[in-house]
Structure formats: C-alpha cells, structure tokens
Amino acid sequence: MLEEKKSEQKETQIPLEELFSKLEEVVKNLENPESSLEESFQYYNEGMQLLKRCNETIDSVEKKVLVLDEEGETYEF
Structure with missing residues (x-):
C-alpha cells in the first residue's frame, strides 16, 4: 500500500x-497508418490515461491559484 502511494506521488x-x-507522441502513433489495430487500441488507452492525468493536474493547479482583486486582497480562484 505504501509503495502504491509513493508510485502515485511520483506519477503526479x-x-x-x-x-x-x-x-x-501518442497522437502521432495513432495517426501512423502503419500502426496495427491492436497497437492503436493500446495507444488510445495510453492517451486517455495521459489526458486524465493532464486534467487532474490542471484541476489541482486551478484550485491553488489565487486571484488578486482591485484592493490588493487575494482569494482563491
């Protein structure tokens, strides 16, 4: 269990x-006409996992962003 958490932290x-x-890279591989159907499915799955991680990272950053208002006060975005 600890190893899983460490692995997840490294991935994030x-x-x-x-x-x-x-x-x-995944998109280029998907666009390659020489890729087999099975390879394309693998690339698709890999791409979807990467896209999910991108979205999670962006969501995490958005939650941390602070906005500075006209009075110089900060508040969360």
Missing part, C-alpha cells in the same frame, strides 16, 4: 509539459 509529480509531450 511529472510536469504538465512532459505529460503534453507524451500525449503528442
């Missing part, structure tokens, strides 16, 4: 830019 620590780069 991947920068968003790197996740997008991996997602771009």
Whole structure:
C-alpha cells in the first residue's frame, strides 16, 4: 500500500509539459497508418490515461491559484 502511494506521488509529480509531450507522441502513433489495430487500441488507452492525468493536474493547479482583486486582497480562484 505504501509503495502504491509513493508510485502515485511520483506519477503526479511529472510536469504538465512532459505529460503534453507524451500525449503528442501518442497522437502521432495513432495517426501512423502503419500502426496495427491492436497497437492503436493500446495507444488510445495510453492517451486517455495521459489526458486524465493532464486534467487532474490542471484541476489541482486551478484550485491553488489565487486571484488578486482591485484592493490588493487575494482569494482563491
């Protein structure tokens, strides 16, 4: 159980830019006409997992963003 939590923490620590780069690679592989149908399914699943992690990362960042109002006060976005 501890190893699973550590693994999850390491996965969530991947920068968003790197996740997008991996997602771009997956899209290129999906667009490759030489990819078999089975490979395409694997790429699709991998892409959906990456997309989910991107969304989770963005959601997490949005929750942490603070907005500065006209009076100089901050509040959560």
